[in-house]
Amino acid sequence: MRARDLVADYPVVTLDTPVLEAARLLAEQDLPGLIVRGDEGLTILPGTEALRLAVPRYIMDDPALARVVDEAHADKFLRALGGRPVREALPGERRDLPVTDPDATVVELAALMARTRSPLVAIVESGELIGAVTLQALLDRMLGT
Amino acid sequence: MRARDLVADYPVVTLDTPVLEAARLLAEQDLPGLIVRGDEGLTILPGTEALRLAVPRYIMDDPALARVVDEAHADKFLRALGGRPVREALPGERRDLPVTDPDATVVELAALMARTRSPLVAIVESGELIGAVTLQALLDRMLGT
Numbered sequence: 001m002r003a004r005d006l007v008a009d010y011p012v013v014t015l016d017t018p019v020l021e022a023a024r025l026l027a028e029q030d031l032p033g034l035i036v037r038g039d040e041g042l043t044i045l046p047g048t049e050a051l052r053l054a055v056p057r058y059i060m061d062d063p064a065l066a067r068v069v070d071e072a073h074a075d076k077f078l079r080a081l082g083g084r085p086v087r088e089a090l091p092g093e094r095r096d097l098p099v100t101d102p103d104a105t106v107v108e109l110a111a112l113m114a115r116t117r118s119p120l121v122a123i124v125e126s127g128e129l130i131g132a133v134t135l136q137a138l139l140d141r142m143l144g145t
Numbered sequence: 146m147r148a149r150d151l152v153a154d155y156p157v158v159t160l161d162t163p164v165l166e167a168a169r170l171l172a173e174q175d176l177p178g179l180i181v182r183g184d185e186g187l188t189i190l191p192g193t194e195a196l197r198l199a200v201p202r203y204i205m206d207d208p209a210l211a212r213v214v215d216e217a218h219a220d221k222f223l224r225a226l227g228g229r230p231v232r233e234a235l236p237g238e239r240r241d242l243p244v245t246d247p248d249a250t251v252v253e254l255a256a257l258m259a260r261t262r263s264p265l266v267a268i269v270e271s272g273e274l275i276g277a278v279t280l281q282a283l284l285d286r287m288l289g290t
Contacts, residue, residue, distance in 0.1 A: 020288075027284035032177060032264075047280045051259040054287075059256045063245075066253035100208075108211035111204045114196040119177075135192045139172035142199075143165075 003109060003133055004102035006141060007123045010132035012037055013045070015087040022086050023050045032119040035097060035132065036086055042097040042122055042129070045086055053089045054080075097122050102130070109138055148254060148278055149247035151286060152268045155277035157182055158190070160232040167231050168195045177264040180242060180277065181231055187242045187267055187274070190231055198234045199225075242267050247275065254283055 011025050012035045022034050026047045033046045052060065059066050098112040099122045112121050119135035156170050157180045167179050171192045178191045197205065204211050243257040244267045257266050264280035 023284055024288055027281065027288050030175070030281055046262070046264075047284070048258050048262045048264055051255050051280070051283075055252065055256045055259045059252060060260045063249075063253045063256035063260065066250050066256050067248070103212070104208075105211050107200065107204060108208045110196050111200045111208040111211050113193050114200045115205045115208065117191070117193045119191075119193055135196070136172065136175055139168055139192070143169055143172050 001106050001141060002102060003100060003104040003121075003123050006106075006109070006133045006137050007102065007131040008134070008137065010035055010120075010122075012129065013086055015039070015085060015090075017086045018083045019050050019053050019086055019089050020083070022089070023047075023054075026050065032134065034086075035120070035122060035129070036090065037129075038090075042099065043090060044095055044097045044118060044120060045089060046091075046095075049089050049091055053084055099124050101125060106138065106141060109133055110142070113138065146251050146286060147247060148245060148249040148266075148268050151251075151254070151278045151282050152247065152276040153279070153282065155180055155265075155267075157274065158231055160184070160230060160235075162231045163228045164195050164198050164231055164234050165228070167234070168192075168199075171195065177279065179231075180265070180267060180274070181235065182274075183235075187244065188235060189240050189242045189263060189265060190234060191236075191240075194234050194236055198229055244269050246270060251283065251286060254278055255287070258283065 013022050015038050033044045036043045036045050098116045098118050100112060102123055102125050109121055113135055121133045123130050158167050160183050178189045181188045181190050243261045243263050247268055247270050254266055258280055266278045268275050
């Protein structure tokens with residue numbers, strides 16, 4: 001059993017993809033994060049980072065303030081998020097996506113996820129991204145669930 | 146729309162739950178992490194932390210070494226994980242689970258997840274954990290997917 005047997009298609013966004021579109025991909029496909037193709041290689045956009053753009057700073061600092069914000073305002077935040085690009089949502093501290101090739105073993109994939117604390121490993125063959133292995137797929141395989 | 150409308154049952158483990166059992170819960174229910182009831186309140190066990198126990202340190206430091214480890218060894222690691230408790234898998238840096246009550250608004254939940262970078266918020270009513278709201282459920286609601 002190698003990475004090639006566990007790899008699945010995985011959506012890739014660019015730095016210019018609107019965050020709202022990225023959030024829709026996360027929600028519809030139930031993903032732990034998105035792969036971002038940037039100027040310096042592949043990074044990961046965790047779902048919680050996309051939220052950071054949608055929530056005004058003063059509310060993020062004091063979530064209880066939101067208790068008095070009504071639903072109409074929630075929609076306003078989302079509209080404000082509108083066309084802002086993924087570039088603005090990436091964590092300040094750049095988080096590299098672990099990458100390996102299709103011959104990686106199950107133990108190698110587990111070690112990569114454990115070391116980088118990433119629930120996602122990108123699989124690259126001859127310089128081409130062919131998909132990703134998720135923690136979910138790996139656990140299913142390791143535990144036979 | 147309040148937290149009470151988005152909350153769902155969520156599995157809770159204790160510090161003494163075997164990690165293998167916790168990993169099975171993660172895999173079977175496709176969860177971003179588990180809620181751990183500890184001595185000092187609720188914490189979160191991210192899926193990647195459970196893996197850290199299953200992978201020997203020398204392989205975690207050099208995943209390429211695993212290329213020469215065959216499948217039989219992968220099963221050995223899992224067996225070694227066996228009955229080790231969740232207590233041993235928790236990150237050294239304790240990660241508090243964000244907690245709120247059933248009246249929290251959608252914006253408040255988003256702010257909590259954004260601030261703590263947790264894809265999970267525990268919902269507590271009168272001191273009792275009644276479940277959790279996931280990033281997935283929140284995005285589905287915010288985006289109407």
